[in-house]
Amino acid sequence: MSARAQVPNGNNLFARRLGLDTHEELVAITRRDCPVCRSEGFSAHARVRLKNGRRSIIATLFQVESDWLGLHELGLSESAWDRLGVDEGGLVHISHPQPVASLSSVRGRVYGKRLDRAQMHATINDIAAGRYADVHLAMFLSSMAARDPDDDELTDMVQAMVDVGERLEWPREIIVDKHCVGGLPGNRTTPLVVSIVAANGLWMPKTSSRAITSPAGTADTVETMTRVDLDIATLRSVVEQQGGCMAWGGAMRLSPVDDTLIRVERLMDIDAEGQMIASVLSKKVAAGSTHLVLDVPVGETAKVRSQADAERLAARLEQIGRRFGMKVRVLVTDGSQPVGRGIGPALEARDVLAVLANAEDQPRDLRARAVLLAGALLELAGAVEPGQGAGVAEETLASGLARERFEAICRAQGGLREPPIAGETHDMPSAHRGVVTRFDNRRLAQVAKLAGAPGAPAAGVYVHARLGDSVEQGQPLYTIHAESRGELAYAREYAETNGIVVVGGAS
Numbered sequence: 001m002s003a004r005a006q007v008p009n010g011n012n013l014f015a016r017r018l019g020l021d022t023h024e025e026l027v028a029i030t031r032r033d034c035p036v037c038r039s040e041g042f043s044a045h046a047r048v049r050l051k052n053g054r055r056s057i058i059a060t061l062f063q064v065e066s067d068w069l070g071l072h073e074l075g076l077s078e079s080a081w082d083r084l085g086v087d088e089g090g091l092v093h094i095s096h097p098q099p100v101a102s103l104s105s106v107r108g109r110v111y112g113k114r115l116d117r118a119q120m121h122a123t124i125n126d127i128a129a130g131r132y133a134d135v136h137l138a139m140f141l142s143s144m145a146a147r148d149p150d151d152d153e154l155t156d157m158v159q160a161m162v163d164v165g166e167r168l169e170w171p172r173e174i175i176v177d178k179h180c181v182g183g184l185p186g187n188r189t190t191p192l193v194v195s196i197v198a199a200n201g202l203w204m205p206k207t208s209s210r211a212i213t214s215p216a217g218t219a220d221t222v223e224t225m226t227r228v229d230l231d232i233a234t235l236r237s238v239v240e241q242q243g244g245c246m247a248w249g250g251a252m253r254l255s256p257v258d259d260t261l262i263r264v265e266r267l268m269d270i271d272a273e274g275q276m277i278a279s280v281l282s283k284k285v286a287a288g289s290t291h292l293v294l295d296v297p298v299g300e301t302a303k304v305r306s307q308a309d310a311e312r313l314a315a316r317l318e319q320i321g322r323r324f325g326m327k328v329r330v331l332v333t334d335g336s337q338p339v340g341r342g343i344g345p346a347l348e349a350r351d352v353l354a355v356l357a358n359a360e361d362q363p364r365d366l367r368a369r370a371v372l373l374a375g376a377l378l379e380l381a382g383a384v385e386p387g388q389g390a391g392v393a394e395e396t397l398a399s400g401l402a403r404e405r406f407e408a409i410c411r412a413q414g415g416l417r418e419p420p421i422a423g424e425t426h427d428m429p430s431a432h433r434g435v436v437t438r439f440d441n442r443r444l445a446q447v448a449k450l451a452g453a454p455g456a457p458a459a460g461v462y463v464h465a466r467l468g469d470s471v472e473q474g475q476p477l478y479t480i481h482a483e484s485r486g487e488l489a490y491a492r493e494y495a496e497t498n499g500i501v502v503v504g505g506a507s
Contacts, residue, residue, distance in 0.1 A: 052086045140300050432503060433472050
């Protein structure tokens with residue numbers, strides 16, 4: 001594209017929308033021979049301040065040598081374009097940003113110095129304002145992973161994350177919620193728990209994240225059945241009508257820094273304990289939750305590996321939760337194998353629908369876990385007497401009341417639809433006759449991700465075998481689902497060279 005005939009005054013450039021998806025990272029692009037860049041000394045990967053009227057952002061600058069970008073044009077990624085609110089061809093002022101003072105505190109933390117309250121709030125505020133490049137976010141996350149924050153530092157982090165976003169208030173004293181710390185494929189209990197407790201008169205405004213390092217987050221799964229990108233007004237309306245919702249938290253700025261950190265965590269493939277606690281509790285505090293049940297699966301290849309680790313994590317979650325006025329109950333559960341049959345958004349959604357429909361082939365373990373969690377939540381909130389929660393939860397499913405409430409919530413959120421079906425599948429057979437003795441949850445999740453999940457909603461893995469099952473040689477242990485032949489081949493190659501499901505001696 002040729003350069004514009006006009007030459008803007010000063011450090012102004014003409015804005016051009018590139019349609020470049022950088023997710024949340026703010027990116028600007030100029031020509032290498034751009035006069036403004038030459039005069040200001042801007043080079044590739046510089047941090048630049050961009051201003052459009054009262055709106056300003058700090059972006060990472062990249063440069064091109066071809067003439068597809070005009071000499072006086074500033075190309076913007078979609079995230080930068082939205083944050084600046086500029087029109088095509090509008091003038092954007094480009095300048096050097098002020099130094100980000102909080103980065104020195106983060107560098108200090110890398111070397112072992114804790115962040116005090118003021119430093120933590122300054123850091124979170126700068127992240128929320130987009131002043132940190134991805135490399136800075138990675139440095140912050142690495143420091144939190146390498147040196148676990150103490151309770152005071154963690155409390156400050158949760159409060160700071162809540163303060164930079166929206167906060168929901170409700171006309172009820174009791175607002176319930178549940179969360180699983182993750183690491184266990186297919187553990188998609190949230191839609192079931194929301195439906196059960198809402199059908200029993202509690203309010204549960206459930207906001208969930210998309211996948212971090214897993215093949216599906218709750219928001220990814222629910223999105224195959226209904227709309228999840230609700231604004232706050234819609235969320236309120238759904239909860240007031242139906243007693244519950246299943247929304248993506250990133251759409252409504254509840255602890256928005258958490259979504260920024262999750263994006264980089266996904267790239268780094270890390271999920272540190274301290275950051276996980278801050279992520280969970282900041283979202284719950286922002287959503288107005290008063291009573292929270294947490295599922296902590298423990299297993300050799302789960303996120304939490306031992307009973308001692310689970311008890312330590314449970315104690316920290318309960319302790320930090322109390323500091324924010326929440327009643328928190330942690331349930332330590334079995335994490336030795338996947339929950340349900342499906343792993344991946346659509347496959348997990350089909351498991352949920354089967355349980356709600358009381359189908360003959362429903363995954364009984366998913367049902368049992370949902371009943372356990374919903375029952376605990378009913379008891380914690382005082383909706384039923386101690387010891388009666390699981391029975392009430394089971395009856396709510398068996399009677400069809402949970403299914404009715406689920407469908408009503410989906411209709412209120414935008415309608416109920418059928419999850420998609422993958423066009424490509426391949427069975428992974430047992431190499432010999434024997435008994436299933438072990439699942440590698442992490443590698444099984446990796447197969448689902450290589451098949452395309454969660455980006456390809458129908459992709460993933462459907463598990464046929466369970467621990468203790470007797471299998472014959474050639475019997476399918478699981479089936480890989482993909483939306484393209486290339487992704488199927490990619491996942492199949494990984495599966496064939498890794499011991500995903502271990503079959504022991506002959507039965």
